[in-house]
Amino acid sequence: MNQSPHTNHEKTTWTIKDSAELYGLERWGDNYFSINDAGNINVNPQGSKENSLDLTHLLDELKDRNLTPPLLLRFDDILEDRLKKLHHAFEDAIHKYDYKNRYQGVFPIKCNQQRHVIEEIIAIGKQWNFGLEAGSKAELLIALSMIDNPEALIICNGYKDNRYIETSILARQLKKKPIVVIEQLNEVQGIISASKHLNAAPLIGIRAKLSSQSSGKWEASTGDKSKFGLSIPEILHAVNLLKDSGLLDELILLHFHLGSQINDISVLKNALQEAGQIYIELKRLGAPMGYLDVGGGLGIDYDGSRTATAASTNYSLQNYANDVVATIQECCKTNQIEVPRLITESGRNICSHFSILIFNILGTSSVPIDIPKRTNNEYLIVENLRDTLNALDDICAKSKLDVSKLQEAWNDALKFKEDALAAFRLGFIDLTTRATAEQLTWACAKKITSNLSNTTLIPEELKALNSALAATYYANISIFRSAPDTWAINQLFPIMPIHRLNERPCKLGHFADLTCDSDGKFTQFINNGNIKNLLELHEMKPGKNYWVGMFLGGAYQEIMGNLHNLFGSTNAIHIRLTQKGRYKLKHVVKGNTKRDVLHAVEYNSEQLLEKLRIATESAIQHKTLNINDAQRFIEHIEISLRKSTYLQE
């Protein structure tokens, strides 16, 4: 596929519709985002354009409050809408299939542990008794302390030691509803002895290791070899142990989790059938049961292609809810068993959309393509390159483009460029001549790429020219901090400029971040089911901001992000829309200062400052620094320690 936006049949106008199509906004945005007539992205939290906010205006006003990119914008209205959509989907499915029980979900804390996020989810979710899932002892502390609704479930997953188990047992007496999910056989023994010791029992669940295997990036987290859950013989063993110690009456839940981002719905159906049968068997073995927890994995269509590929899903939220309800209904009906209350632990699907990472571009670099002026007595190498460029003009002027001739000319250009390099190494040509030769080579490349989109059969070598000519956009972020999954697991997120969308993006580029790490870059972009390595972007305007948004990154990125190169967290802002186009900043969560990141690696910033102050005094003594400059230096350091780790305007 040819990516060049330059065609010989360029439409003369470029509209916001063209931008929406190019970046796939309507395919992945779930109606939360649109482009307004000014060419800016609007955020529409309820999916309606009535109540929407112009992101660019918001950024201008944030700037007036001294809050500048990089920024993480969290739209709590979107979070609310996600929760509503999830519940409505299950309510609809339950109604449709006349399912005689309810849906009662939990949020997996590991997806986004931020207090403001958890508080918001609990407050919004209260109407449905929405609960939390904890996967570690620290997350358990969050769940136990933040939930005060006695009906909301607290699903206790993860490996457990004695203290974890005892804490859950005791919390049950605080009018909380923790369910301890057995992940490993040895936890059964732990539960039994803790119950004896405390003379009280926990609510118990069992996590099954299903044979049904998921596909995609998280394939290995399911199936017989997965690291989590009990195999069928282990489940039977656990049931016997619980029975022998009089705890079987507390076994109320069966849990499974297929792994994150299930992209193929048929995988889920198999798993549901398998889990449904296990549920029925557990009931037959004498456990009261009552709850079936289908885990997380509800996917996100990152590229909007609606396919079973890694960055997409071949099902909708409603398909998912329908399948869960219908499959379990069917299972139970055949076996004349009461249907269980249904639990999901969807994380990614709830909290991906609501946060947008905005970063500014510090500058761009690209290969120089202007044609250098002819001088007297040019070297033969340079003359050869000029001839090649002229020949290209002729080839391109023909009504039918001869690709093999383009290829020939390009091979010539490359040969002359190599000659120039060899001549430079031997001292035959000077730096200016070498520069001229390189510029002419790139001018040839540019000439070729701008004429390519007319032909269908393009040789690979020529296709590669686009990326050779691409511009690097320097982004004021660290991907290790703000988008670690793009680096660690090749996760794709939609990335696009948030303004100037009524202008044709005439450049192709990729992003390089601030870290001194060659992996610190975005070079993979969504392309409706495929991946492209270059993104269509605008030419920077001198003195003007160019703002780019990374979307759908609200899940996992913040906590997985690290301090590589000591870039810390960005400021994060919680926004609620009020009336028409107005908004309120609910919380401003300050990002890490340099003092914070230095502290994280055991430096005391007061001591650092004092060392530098002493150094200035000695320089003053030696008259290499005057007092005014010493003062200026110290002030820079003092202010810098208090400020963000990112570049400032």
Ligand SMILES: *Cc1c(COP(=O)(O)O)cnc(C)c1O
């Ligand atoms: C990670 C995890 C989840 C959340 O998965 P998503 O793909 O974000 O929905 C749910 N349950 C368990 C047990 C998990 O480990």
